[in-house]
Amino acid sequence: MWYNNLDLEKRKVKDMTFLEKFEEIKKVADVDVTFKRDFAIQINLTDEDCHGAFYVEHRDGVLNVEPYDYNDRDAMMTISSDVLLKILTGKADPVATFLSGKFAIDGDVEAVLELKKIAEALKAEKKAAEKAEKEAKKAEEKAKKEAEKKAKAEAEAKKTEEKAKKEAEKKAPAKKAAEKAEVKVEVKEEKKAPVKKAAAKKATKKDDDKQMKLDI
Numbered sequence: 001m002w003y004n005n006l007d008l009e010k011r012k013v014k015d016m017t018f019l020e021k022f023e024e025i026k027k028v029a030d031v032d033v034t035f036k037r038d039f040a041i042q043i044n045l046t047d048e049d050c051h052g053a054f055y056v057e058h059r060d061g062v063l064n065v066e067p068y069d070y071n072d073r074d075a076m077m078t079i080s081s082d083v084l085l086k087i088l089t090g091k092a093d094p095v096a097t098f099l100s101g102k103f104a105i106d107g108d109v110e111a112v113l114e115l116k117k118i119a120e121a122l123k124a125e126k127k128a129a130e131k132a133e134k135e136a137k138k139a140e141e142k143a144k145k146e147a148e149k150k151a152k153a154e155a156e157a158k159k160t161e162e163k164a165k166k167e168a169e170k171k172a173p174a175k176k177a178a179e180k181a182e183v184k185v186e187v188k189e190e191k192k193a194p195v196k197k198a199a200a201k202k203a204t205k206k207d208d209d210k211q212m213k214l215d216i
Contacts (some may be wrong), residue, residue, distance in 0.1 A: 018052035031054065031122055033120075035117055038058050039054060039075075041056045042077070046080050054068065075106065076105070080103075083102050
């Protein structure tokens, strides 16, 4: 088939847009999910700017999402990317959306309904993330309160220490004066010591002379 340059550019843009949409859908589907059965679904996007097909396959506990046709499929969906993303993220119920004619199914409807598990897994993952975030915030607040309590205790201890230091500084002059007075008393006593010693010696000699007279 022949294309002019304009047609080639348009096709290139459409292909790129499809790949971008496909990557967005694949990213949403990349979640830890358990399916009841194996299945293979080909999905045909109906967007004006991104016509294309890809498949979602679950085999042996592994989910594959690839941008190719799938011949040996269980079902085929014809749907817009917006509606598909709403179903995969749990913003739209697949049964109600199907009954309202917003997409078509050719093949095993039950296989298509397995995609609902992706929305359920995303919801559970989001709930777990919110719970973890809440617990982390709670732990952070607890640590903050303990840090504030510790800081308050340290501030009180510092305040008590400063008060004791000021009281000690206030008592220092009186203590110094008392020590000085004590030194003066000791010096005075040391000065009196020879006199007391001489008086004691004189008294002892007097007692000895008295005792000697009595003996005579």
